[in-house]
Amino acid sequence: MIKNETQTMIELKNVSKRFGNHQVLKDINLTVKPGEIVGLIGENGAGKSTIINLLLGLLQASSGEVSVLGEAPAQESHKQKLGAMLQENVSMESIKVRELLTLVRSYYAKPLLYQELLELADLTSVQAMTSDKLSGGQKRRLTFALAMAGDPDLLFLDEPTVGMDVNSRQHFWSKIEQMRAQGKTIVVTNHYLDELEGIVSRLLILQHGVFSFDGTLAELQQQYAKRTITFESNLPLVKIYEYLPDVNLKEKDLQFSLKTSDSDQALRQLAPILTQLSNITIQPDSLNAIFGNLTKQTVSHTQGDVQDD
Numbered sequence: 001m002i003k004n005e006t007q008t009m010i011e012l013k014n015v016s017k018r019f020g021n022h023q024v025l026k027d028i029n030l031t032v033k034p035g036e037i038v039g040l041i042g043e044n045g046a047g048k049s050t051i052i053n054l055l056l057g058l059l060q061a062s063s064g065e066v067s068v069l070g071e072a073p074a075q076e077s078h079k080q081k082l083g084a085m086l087q088e089n090v091s092m093e094s095i096k097v098r099e100l101l102t103l104v105r106s107y108y109a110k111p112l113l114y115q116e117l118l119e120l121a122d123l124t125s126v127q128a129m130t131s132d133k134l135s136g137g138q139k140r141r142l143t144f145a146l147a148m149a150g151d152p153d154l155l156f157l158d159e160p161t162v163g164m165d166v167n168s169r170q171h172f173w174s175k176i177e178q179m180r181a182q183g184k185t186i187v188v189t190n191h192y193l194d195e196l197e198g199i200v201s202r203l204l205i206l207q208h209g210v211f212s213f214d215g216t217l218a219e220l221q222q223q224y225a226k227r228t229i230t231f232e233s234n235l236p237l238v239k240i241y242e243y244l245p246d247v248n249l250k251e252k253d254l255q256f257s258l259k260t261s262d263s264d265q266a267l268r269q270l271a272p273i274l275t276q277l278s279n280i281t282i283q284p285d286s287l288n289a290i291f292g293n294l295t296k297q298t299v300s301h302t303q304g305d306v307q308d309d
């Protein structure tokens with residue numbers, strides 16, 4: 001557990017990154033404090049892995065300052081405190097899972113116990129197999145175990161659950177939740193946005209080289225989400241329309257649903273007939289739906305814009 005709450009785990013100051021004349025990151029700023037679980041989301045090619053690679057010192061910024069644990073990236077001392085699960089899986093011909101984990105544990109001053117690592121990544125049943133013979137999902141879990149071997153304070157996870165089956169995903173996210181409770185700091189990219197709901201404390205949306213959103217899921221929902229109201233009623237559709245003339249109301253088998261950005265107002269409008277409605281539910285948009293709308297909006301707003309690169 002990290003004690004010093006004011007320490008900064010990650011800092012990007014006016015960071016830009018170009019590959020040739022393709023500008024991927026444009027003057028971005030970011031501060032991540034201990035204990036934050038940050039979900040970094042964006043479309044393919046948005047620059048998510050580029051940010052992680054800059055933080056690991058695998059890439060250099062074109063301009064600006066990158067710091068990790070208060071220092072420039074890739075310091076020798078970081079190896080004991082930092083874990084990374086990149087998109088590429090780790091596997092080595094003719095070395096058994098057990099041998100690989102034992103070897104990697106030996107690099108660390110305070111590694112997780114071998115049994116703990118097996119359980120964490122659900123590898124018990126494959127520990128005697130050579131790593132190159134594992135299935136895609138098993139290789140992903142081995143890569144997770146290797147990232148966790150040193151019991152890191154700061155963990156980078158780049159699309160961690162790609163190739164994992166449903167049970168492995170659930171197991172994986174339950175372990176991430178435990179790490180959150182232990183006060184670990186995690187930066188995670190993921191295209192399965194529903195998996196991040198309930199896990200991340202903060203969301204960053206990367207679009208066109210900048211963070212178009214930085215806040216909690218609740219803030220994102222408040223700012224961008226529509227709500228779906230559903231209810232049952234014996235009243236005919238036309239009758240309910242009289243009270244909700246401005247919304248797109250749908251009905252099937254006496255089940256009604258409507259989408260609105262102001263659910264309070266819609267309920268006020270329904271007040272006179274409330275006693276004739278039952279099973280009323282109000283559901284905010286999922287992260288997937290909000291992200292889909294946001295990216296669609298940006299595409300239509302930027303159509304006709306001159307490209308930077």
Ligand SMILES: Nc1ncnc2c1ncn2[C@@H]1O[C@H](COP(=O)(O)OP(=O)(O)OP(=O)(O)O)[C@@H](O)[C@H]1O
Pocket residue numbers: 019024042043044045046047048049050051
């Ligand atoms: N080493 C490199 N040389 C040239 N271009 C690169 C390099 N690495 C990344 N890029 C380009 O930078 C952009 C951002 O790539 P990046 O891998 O960071 O995206 P991403 O958001 O992680 O995408 P994905 O969701 O597909 O993994 C892409 O257009 C990619 O082609």
